[in-house]
């Protein structure tokens with residue numbers, strides 16, 4: 001799997017549009033980024049990625065189940081220092097991404113700000129915000145790679 005794995009659950013495409021923007025910007029900066037549906041991702045795919053994006057819409061006042069199921073399966077693994085970004089579309093309460101970010105921090109992930117929440121379909125400005133997040137992840141991964149190269 002990719003160096004930057006973006007895992008997404010999206011029923012009507014709103015969260016997926018955010019995920020695509022993050023992935024496209026990271027790829028444009030020559031980062032090995034891949035977008036996958038949560039149903040197709042295994043815990044080991046997350047453990048081998050250096051950075052992980054979680055696209056999580058809110059349903060029934062909770063984060064989408066396929067994403068929490070995946071995160072719960074990571075609980076006994078060491079995720080400390082792994083970079084994460086969290087984002088998702090919502091309709092009225094929108095707590096899904098916040099709850100996921102808290103879970104990830106408790107697991108040791110370094111969750112970047114901002115956790116992006118978008119009401120229903122993203123606007124162009126909101127897509128631009130996702131592109132900035134993709135750029136930030138790319139910059140961090142490049143910095144890590146440079147440090148590893150210098151120490152080799």
Ligand SMILES: Cc1cc2nc3c(=O)[nH]c(=O)nc-3n(C[C@H](O)[C@H](O)[C@H](O)COP(=O)(O)O)c2cc1C
Pocket residue numbers: 009010011012013014015016057058059060061062089090091092093094095119120121
């Ligand atoms: C059955 C159902 C339950 C929902 N529950 C919530 C909710 O509790 N809070 C909220 O903010 N939005 C809720 N929504 C709205 C969705 O989060 C919203 O439609 C979102 O854009 C879906 O994103 P997606 O297209 O990526 O799946 C609900 C939508 C459906 C269909």
